[in-house]
Amino acid sequence: MDTLNDEIRTDRWRLRAPAAARLGRTVCIPTVHPTGDQRVLRCAQSALDAGYDIDLIWLGGGSAHGHPHPRVRETRLPEVRSIRHRLELVPKVVRLAESRAADAWHIHDFYLLRAACAWSRRTGRPVLYDVHEYYPEYYSHRLPGPPWMRGQARRLIAGLERHYASKVAGVNAVSDRIASRLAATGVPAVATPNFPSEEALGDQHRPLVAALLKRVVHTGSLTPEFGSDVLLSVAHELAREAPGVELVVVRRFPSESARVAFSELLQRRGTPPNLTLVDPLPAHELSRLLASCGIGISFLQDVGQASLCVSTKLYEYVTVGLAIVASDLTGAREFIEASAAGVLVDPRRPSAYVQAILRTLDDAERTCAAVNAAAAAARERMSWEKACAPALQTLMRQVVG
Numbered sequence: 001m002d003t004l005n006d007e008i009r010t011d012r013w014r015l016r017a018p019a020a021a022r023l024g025r026t027v028c029i030p031t032v033h034p035t036g037d038q039r040v041l042r043c044a045q046s047a048l049d050a051g052y053d054i055d056l057i058w059l060g061g062g063s064a065h066g067h068p069h070p071r072v073r074e075t076r077l078p079e080v081r082s083i084r085h086r087l088e089l090v091p092k093v094v095r096l097a098e099s100r101a102a103d104a105w106h107i108h109d110f111y112l113l114r115a116a117c118a119w120s121r122r123t124g125r126p127v128l129y130d131v132h133e134y135y136p137e138y139y140s141h142r143l144p145g146p147p148w149m150r151g152q153a154r155r156l157i158a159g160l161e162r163h164y165a166s167k168v169a170g171v172n173a174v175s176d177r178i179a180s181r182l183a184a185t186g187v188p189a190v191a192t193p194n195f196p197s198e199e200a201l202g203d204q205h206r207p208l209v210a211a212l213l214k215r216v217v218h219t220g221s222l223t224p225e226f227g228s229d230v231l232l233s234v235a236h237e238l239a240r241e242a243p244g245v246e247l248v249v250v251r252r253f254p255s256e257s258a259r260v261a262f263s264e265l266l267q268r269r270g271t272p273p274n275l276t277l278v279d280p281l282p283a284h285e286l287s288r289l290l291a292s293c294g295i296g297i298s299f300l301q302d303v304g305q306a307s308l309c310v311s312t313k314l315y316e317y318v319t320v321g322l323a324i325v326a327s328d329l330t331g332a333r334e335f336i337e338a339s340a341a342g343v344l345v346d347p348r349r350p351s352a353y354v355q356a357i358l359r360t361l362d363d364a365e366r367t368c369a370a371v372n373a374a375a376a377a378a379r380e381r382m383s384w385e386k387a388c389a390p391a392l393q394t395l396m397r398q399v400v401g
Helices: 038-049 083-099 110-123 135-140 147-165 176-183 210-214 228-241 256-269 283-291 312-320 330-339 350-362 364-381 384-400
Strands: 002-004 007-009 014-016 026-034 053-059 065-069 072-077 104-107 127-131 170-173 189-191 215-218 246-250 275-278 295-298 323-327 342-345
Touching: 007 065, 014 038, 026 038, 026 083, 026 110, 038 053, 038 384, 053 083, 072 083, 083 110, 104 110, 104 384, 110 127, 110 147, 127 176, 127 384, 135 147, 147 176, 170 176, 170 384, 176 189, 189 384, 210 215, 210 350, 210 364, 228 246, 228 256, 228 275, 228 350, 283 312, 295 312, 295 350, 312 323, 312 330, 312 364, 323 330, 323 350, 323 364, 330 342, 330 364, 342 350, 350 364, 364 384
Parallel strands: 026 053, 026 104, 053 072, 104 127, 127 170, 170 189, 215 246, 215 295, 246 275, 295 323, 323 342
Antiparallel strands: 002 007, 007 014, 065 072
C-alpha cells in the first residue's frame, strides 16, 4: 500500500488523497460486499472529500489490516465462497465495526440493518443505510416454493426493511424508486445512481468508430441471473455467424461457487474461439478496456429485481461511448430510450442478441453518430462527482455532523 501522486493506492482499489480540511470524525464502512466494490469506493471518496476519515471493513482480496493513508483504515475478511458464507461473515463484520471508535456507520447491506440499529441505539451514534439493490425482490425470488409464497416473502422483507430503515439516521439509495419508498417512513433519503466516477473514467473519451464495433464487451457478474448461459450461447453463435467479432468478458463472480459453476459450464459446452476472458480490473482501469470496444452487452434475465434495475455497466457503456445491446426489461428500456443508443432484445433468446449485434454492425455509421451524441450528453449528466456526491455529502453532514 502506498500514497503516490495524491492517490491512496492498494492492490485492489484507488482513492484520491483528500484535499478537504480534516473534521476529526470517522465514518466506519462495514460491508459484506467484496473489496474494491465501486459503489462503496465512490461513497468512501465522497466521505473523504467531505472531511471525514474512513474505516473500511469488507471481504476478499487477501489479508489486509492497516492504514493505506493517515485518514484511511482497511480490514479485509476472507473471500466469500457462497451466499451462505457471506451470511456467516456478517457477525464478524459487525464485531469488527463495534470495536472501532467510529462516529457513525455507513452500512452497505440489508443484512447489517438489525445489528446497525442495535449499535446506534446502544451508542447514540448515527447509521447511514446505503441501498444497492431492490432487496425485497432480490431475495424473495431466490426462495423455493410457489409464486404466492415468494410474494409473501417479498412483502415480509419489504416490511423488515421499512421497519429498520425508519430507525437509521439517513438512507442513500441507488434509485429514486427506492429512495421514495424508504423516505415514506420519515427517514431523510437521497438517490445516487451508480453513475461512473470521473476519476475512474479518466480521459477515455474517444469517439466511437466502425472498427471498434467488432469488439463486444461484457463486464457484469457471470451467474445465471446475469445470463451466463445465454452469454456462452451467443458466443458460439457469433463464432459461426460473424467470426470476426470478438466477445470480451470480464471474469467477475460474486462467490467462489459462481466461479466454479461457470468453469463447469465452459467445460461442458466448450470455449468458442471468439471468446476472450479477462481478469477483473480495478475501477480506474476498467474504462481503458471499455474504450477498446464498440458494443457493450447485458444479458440480465427477468428474475427478481432485474426488471426494475439499471445495471451499473449500462451507465459505464454509455459514458465511455459504446453502443448497447441489452435485455428488454423495464429499467433498461427506460434508460436506453432516454439516455443511450442501443438495441433491446428478448433476454431468453441468444439468437436475438446475435441479430442485434449484426444489425448494429450493418448500420455502423448511424450507430456511431448516435452513440457519440449520447456519450457527450452522458458525461455531463452521469457523473458521480457532479450528480451524486453533493447530495450524499449533504446527507452525511446532516447525519454525522
